[in-house]
Amino acid sequence: MKALQIPVVDLPKHTEDLRSEVRQFIKDEIASGSFEPRCDSWLSGFSAGFSRKLGEQGWIGMTWPKKYGGGERSSIERYIVTEELLSAGAPVAGHWIADRQSGPLFLKFGTEEQREFFLPKIAKGECFFSIGLSEPNAGSDLAALQTRAVKVDKGWILNGSKIWTSGAHNAHYMITLCRTSPMNPDNRHGGMSQLVVDLAAPGVTIRPIHLMTGEHHFNEVFMEDVFVPDDMVVGEIGNGWKQGMAELAYERSGPERFLSTYPLLNELTNSLLENGDTKGLNEVSRVISRLWTLRNMSLGIAQMLEDGIPSNIIASLVKDQGTKFEQEMAEIARLIVSVTPSTQSDSRLGRLMAQSILQSPGFTLRGGTTEILRGIVAKGVIQK
Ligand SMILES: Cc1cc2nc3c(=O)[nH]c(=O)nc-3n(C[C@H](O)[C@H](O)[C@H](O)COP(=O)(O)OP(=O)(O)OC[C@H]3O[C@@H](n4cnc5c(N)ncnc54)[C@H](O)[C@@H]3O)c2cc1C
Structure with a gap:
């Protein structure tokens, strides 16, 4: 058995100032009635206005390059801001996915045009993303997914459906994992790609899945002949599985x-x-x-x-x-x-x-x- 090594992190002294700043901001927001602390606020607490305020504070896209609207701060500083917001139960669901993983995905695999287009808007708290992985017959066994995109002039035609898509009803885009080549049983993870789907595009239907309480946090997303332009492919065609992982x-x-x-x-x-x-x-x-x-x-x-x-x-x-x-x-x-x-x-x-x-x-x-x-x-x- 291999031992797992995790480094011990001593928080640098200067991060205490940042923590105090976030705590004061949260205290003022609660006092002004902007939100009531709630559990599961990163998935269930949506407030477009609150996300925009965090963008103004420079607390979204904190680690990203300044030329894309980021703050060039450390992951540890970002950690402090997120742990303060979560422990206060603040409504951060709007921008959560975009800040946590869509932005870093564009930085790692996206084109320069995608970075310039998406990252500043995300950092301002004005552009929200959702995750389009799970399907009715593909959850844990994600490689079984059947949403497929077929190449046409200047783009792709997408057909299929996603399920349990958190926040799709509030999001602008969904990073959609789909098949761009038929499944090869000897390489089930090959032939998949990541496409950015504009959730307002013709052919996209978002249907709510209500919780027992009647609350609405996740959805089914249906895509019928949705056109996705070539410049909305993230990374390489066929490399979607590795990028997603x-x-x-x-x-x-x-x-x-x-x-x-x-x-x-x-x-x-x-x-x-x-x-x-x-x-x-x-x-x-x-x-x-x-x-x-x-x-x-x-x-x-x-x-x-x-x-x-x-x-x-x-x-x-x-x-x-x-x-x-x-x-x-x-x-x-x-x-x-x-x-x-x-x-x-x-x-x-x-x-x-x-x-x-x-x-x-x-x-x-x-x-x-x-x-x-x-x-x-x-x-x-x-x-x-
Ligand atoms: C609150 C919530 C939010 C979500 N948000 C999103 C989202 O935004 N986007 C998105 O794409 N998905 C989302 N999901 C879906 C989530 O990722 C899936 O529910 C999860 O991956 C499991 O898939 P499944 O529901 O199809 O269950 P299944 O894969 O059918 O699994 C059913 C049960 O069988 C077990 N099982 C399955 N395979 C194995 C195995 N090989 N070995 C042992 N046990 C196994 C599982 O552990 C589970 O207990 C969300 C789910 C929830 C509950």
């Missing part, structure tokens, strides 16, 4: 994989402190020590990404353990306090508990299921 370390290792229920932990701790509930606080201290370990692992991966060190296996481990943690948080809170969870509750604790219970089944599915992640980790540590 390169996004995964960004997708799986960030603080959103263990902080989705942090606003609940925060509210719960405050309530226990107020009531002097020592037994409850003992339980919570155990939770916090787990959280601290996850955070150190995730910070280590942010450093590895900055240094260009491959981290897909450790990122899978963080996602597996982190999502299990944030899922359990909902259950732990329910056992410690006798508050009835309800999205309509008068108490904030009751509302946060309800949000975490209702959202938590998806935590260990989205971005790769637990079983799939454990397979990746197991294969990664076996020494040949």
Whole structure:
């Protein structure tokens, strides 16, 4: 067995100023009634206005080159901003995917024209993306996808459908993984490409999938003879699988994989402190020590990404353990306090508990299921 190495990151002193700046911004926003902290805010908390405000602060595309509207700051600085926003339950869902992975995808594989066109708009918090991977018969086995694009003059004609597409109803574009050559059973991952689909283009239909609560966060996206111009192909035709896999370390290792229920932990701790509930606080201290370990692992991966060190296996481990943690948080809170969870509750604790219970089944599915992640980790540590 190979040991997994994760660097220990000591946060540089100057980052404390940035953290204070973000905290003050959030405090002012809450005081002005701009948002109420909620669980799972990176997927469920949409506010175009809030995304634009973060763009004005320079907190989207922070690590990107200045010539594309970025801030040329470090991954660790970006980490601090995202962890503050997530722990405050701020509505960041609008720009989340574009900032986390579509922008970096364009930087790595896109053309100069694509970078100049998309990145400044994303950094201003004005251009949102969604992820078009899953299909009705292709989830964990993504290589089974059937959406296909056929070459025509000056572009591609796309047909197929995607499912569980988070935020497509609020997004402007979807990075769509599709087949541009028929499946070859000896190389199932070949012949796929990534196309940028304009979600307002003729032939695109977005149909909501409502949660049990009636809330609407994800969708089905149907594409019928959608024309995608050649300049909207990302990277090389046929290289879509490899390019998509390169996004995964960004997708799986960030603080959103263990902080989705942090606003609940925060509210719960405050309530226990107020009531002097020592037994409850003992339980919570155990939770916090787990959280601290996850955070150190995730910070280590942010450093590895900055240094260009491959981290897909450790990122899978963080996602597996982190999502299990944030899922359990909902259950732990329910056992410690006798508050009835309800999205309509008068108490904030009751509302946060309800949000975490209702959202938590998806935590260990989205971005790769637990079983799939454990397979990746197991294969990664076996020494040949
Ligand atoms: C809240 C939420 C948001 C999402 N957002 C998006 C999005 O924006 N874009 C997008 O493209 N997708 C999105 N998804 C879809 C998500 O990526 C898929 O649900 C996930 O990949 C699993 O695919 P599936 O649902 O088809 O389940 P399946 O692949 O059918 O799996 C069903 C069960 O079988 C298990 N299983 C499958 N294969 C194996 C195996 N080889 N070994 C062991 N166990 C296995 C799985 O672990 C799972 O428990 C989202 C999902 C959720 C819940």
